[in-house]
Amino acid sequence: MDVLQQFYDGCHSVAVPQSLVLNTTRSRTWLGFAIPVAGILAGGILALLIVMLPSNPSSQIGDEMARALANSQMRSQPDVGGSDHARHLGARKWTA
Amino acid sequence: MEISLASYTELKAPVRTVEEVDLLLRDLRPWLFRLALAITTRPDSAEDAAQEALIRAAKSRHKLTSVQEPRAWLRTVVVRCALTSISKITPERLIDQEIHRDPTETLAVRQILDRMDPTDRVVLALSHFEELSYAEIADTLGIPVGTVGSRLHSARESFKREWTR
Numbered sequence: 001m002d003v004l005q006q007f008y009d010g011c012h013s014v015a016v017p018q019s020l021v022l023n024t025t026r027s028r029t030w031l032g033f034a035i036p037v038a039g040i041l042a043g044g045i046l047a048l049l050i051v052m053l054p055s056n057p058s059s060q061i062g063d064e065m066a067r068a069l070a071n072s073q074m075r076s077q078p079d080v081g082g083s084d085h086a087r088h089l090g091a092r093k094w095t096a
Numbered sequence: 097m098e099i100s101l102a103s104y105t106e107l108k109a110p111v112r113t114v115e116e117v118d119l120l121l122r123d124l125r126p127w128l129f130r131l132a133l134a135i136t137t138r139p140d141s142a143e144d145a146a147q148e149a150l151i152r153a154a155k156s157r158h159k160l161t162s163v164q165e166p167r168a169w170l171r172t173v174v175v176r177c178a179l180t181s182i183s184k185i186t187p188e189r190l191i192d193q194e195i196h197r198d199p200t201e202t203l204a205v206r207q208i209l210d211r212m213d214p215t216d217r218v219v220l221a222l223s224h225f226e227e228l229s230y231a232e233i234a235d236t237l238g239i240p241v242g243t244v245g246s247r248l249h250s251a252r253e254s255f256k257r258e259w260t261r
Binding site for chain 2 (some may be wrong): 003004006007008010011012014016017019020021022031055
């Protein structure tokens with residue numbers, strides 16, 4: 001058992017590593033910092049994607065199609081408006 | 097693994113300032129490392145355990161101002177940190193260290209201790225390195241005094257058996 005006691009006696013004189021310090025700000029659990037930062041970044045990216053994406057893409061496409069259809073219908077209708085009628089009346093008055 | 101200061105706090109009024117606690121912790125730094133080394137037998141694991149103990153102590157420095165025996169509290173903390181550090185040693189790491197061993201008597205002792213149960217190693221370290229009484233070891237580990245006696249006896253027998261093999 002002398003060898004065991006010699007081993008423990010030897011431990012008393014082992015040099016202490018310089019890296020062993022009392023530093024209240026030092027933390028070996030770097031994940032404690034990395035995980036919240038990664039969470040905030042992921043949340044930010046997700047929020048950005050939600051804002052950038054249309055709230056309801058199918059209804060927006062539907063609206064655009066309806067608008068385009070309405071425009072084409074307006075262009076295809078004959079012009080029976082007041083301007084031609086007035087010109088016609090004016091011509092008759094002039095000829096009369 | 098939070099170690100309560102309640103059982104170590106006997107004085108209501110602070111007996112030292114926070115600065116004095118810091119100085120005390122700096123003075124106890126080598127002792128923390130060497131006690132951890134006596135338990136883990138590995139300098140890197142001992143450093144991890146001692147550093148973890150220092151971090152915990154630094155977090156509890158305000159409470160440590162009114163602890164009568166901060167050394168006893170720190171001993172309990174570093175013993176637990178050392179046990180955790182031992183449990184983190186992977187087989188690969190053990191193999192790596194086995195390759196670099198050299199055949200001296202000290203390292204032969206270390207190899208036997210490495211193979212022993214960590215709780216037996218702690219009792220041996222507290223008895224042979226710290227030279228604590230059975231009652232003090234029982235207080236540190238939170239076990240009955242009778243258990244300390246039987247565990248120390250079996251640990252010594254186990255070591256002797258391995259050494260003479």
